[in-house]
Amino acid sequence: MDRRKLLVAGALGTAAAAPGLIGAPAWAGDDDRMRPSNHRPLVIGHRGASGYRPEHTLASYELAARTGADFIEPDLVSTADGVLVARHENEISGTTDVAAHPEFAARRTTKTIDGISVTGWFTEDFTLAELKTLRAVERLPAVRQRNTVYNGLFEVPTFEEVLELRERLSRELRREIGVYPETKHPTYFAGIGLALEGPLVAALRRHGLDRRDAPVFVQSFEAANLRRLRTELRIKAPLVFLAGAGAPFGDPRPYADYLSPAGLAELAGFVQGIGPEKTMVIARRADGTLGEPTPLIADAHRAGLKVHPYTFRAENQFLPADLRTGTAPAEYGRLLDELAAYLAAGVDGYFTDNPDLGVLARNLAA
Ligand code: G3P
Ligand code: CA
Numbered sequence: 001m002d003r004r005k006l007l008v009a010g011a012l013g014t015a016a017a018a019p020g021l022i023g024a025p026a027w028a029g030d031d032d033r034m035r036p037s038n039h040r041p042l043v044i045g046h047r048g049a050s051g052y053r054p055e056h057t058l059a060s061y062e063l064a065a066r067t068g069a070d071f072i073e074p075d076l077v078s079t080a081d082g083v084l085v086a087r088h089e090n091e092i093s094g095t096t097d098v099a100a101h102p103e104f105a106a107r108r109t110t111k112t113i114d115g116i117s118v119t120g121w122f123t124e125d126f127t128l129a130e131l132k133t134l135r136a137v138e139r140l141p142a143v144r145q146r147n148t149v150y151n152g153l154f155e156v157p158t159f160e161e162v163l164e165l166r167e168r169l170s171r172e173l174r175r176e177i178g179v180y181p182e183t184k185h186p187t188y189f190a191g192i193g194l195a196l197e198g199p200l201v202a203a204l205r206r207h208g209l210d211r212r213d214a215p216v217f218v219q220s221f222e223a224a225n226l227r228r229l230r231t232e233l234r235i236k237a238p239l240v241f242l243a244g245a246g247a248p249f250g251d252p253r254p255y256a257d258y259l260s261p262a263g264l265a266e267l268a269g270f271v272q273g274i275g276p277e278k279t280m281v282i283a284r285r286a287d288g289t290l291g292e293p294t295p296l297i298a299d300a301h302r303a304g305l306k307v308h309p310y311t312f313r314a315e316n317q318f319l320p321a322d323l324r325t326g327t328a329p330a331e332y333g334r335l336l337d338e339l340a341a342y343l344a345a346g347v348d349g350y351f352t353d354n355p356d357l358g359v360l361a362r363n364l365a366a
Contacts, residue, residue, distance in 0.1 A: 043069050045069035054154060057154035062156075075182045077123045084203065086154060091121065109121075133135040144315075180219060181219070183219075187250050189266060197233055201235050210235060219241075220240075239271040276309050280309070282294070282341060284320055297346045301346070307348050315331065335354060340365055343361065
């Protein structure tokens with residue numbers, strides 16, 4: 001397909017414009033994991049379509065699906081009464097209007113979360129009913145000022161509501177919308193008696209999603225809870241190990257060690273993919289420009305693992321220096337070119353705040 005047709009298709013709406021979106025599933029479970037290149041790279045709506053709506057709201061997830069995302073990505077934490085809700089962290093002053101609620105002023109406190117002192121309001125100190133009185137706000141108002149028009153409109157969704165939305169949109173759009181839940185601070189939550197894994201597996205099973213071929217990837221930055229999900233909770237759905245700088249919390253083993261050829265072979269014993277920070281896949285040069293691919297994709301594929309790097313965002317400040325347009329940090333740069341480089345390097349999918357552009361990049365590369 002020529003570039004002009006694709007650009008028109010992208011502008012009209014990706015779900016209708018990309019025939020491949022209806023039919024064979026785009027995800028792959030264990031049976032397919034040795035052949036990652038046989039599958040279309042996945043577009044994962046990071047915190048929904050968080051480039052355009054306050055993150056982790058049903059509105060954000062719905063927009064992601066409607067603009068062509070294959071998967072929607074809820075980060076999960078727990079309420080005081082053990083309900084999984086979608087927030088990137090358990091401290092919620094940056095993404096809700098909790099500070100404007102005088103009835104909760106006394107709940108403000110300081111805690112140590114994964115070794116870091118954090119002050120604010122925490123989901124585990126609120127019942128679900130209390131949390132439902134709050135409203136979401138834009139996390140990055142200085143960068144995404146336009147998203148602030150939605151401040152105060154949307155609730156903090158439960159994982160159950162996200163799964164119900166997924167089902168409704170899958171029916172309406174006539175394609176399976178996948179869900180890519182992440183356990184946030186799993187060691188911390190287990191330590192306060194609110195372990196995330198049990199409710200997560202129970203919810204997936206209630207919705208018929210604990211299968212090897214389910215449109216699901218469960219992700220975590222901790223290897224220990226992924227291993228426990230597989231061995232103790234006997235989850236069947238695909239798992240993904242996330243990696244960034246340093247080491248998993250409470251784990252002396254650095255991420256770099258997990259991502260060595262030997263580490264990847266070991267991971268393949270209980271996960272189906274890795275989610276590395278994007279510069280681990282294509283490094284940046286010393287001047288901040290996009291460099292060359294590292295061996296990570298080839299090493300991971302050799303171990304039979306998918307590679308889904310994070311996080312791709314349209315604003316200049318998140319892009320390599322040579323892909324920025326102008327100098328304003330919040331203006332859009334050349335995300336399409338960044339994604340083209342990752343697609344050429346062989347990624348199996350990517351987390352993006354701009355799923356419409358993620359789909360367009362994939363179409364352009366096809
Ligand atoms: O889950 C992939 C990516 O979302 C990890 O980063 O911090 O946005 O959850 P984070
Ligand atoms: Ca995440």
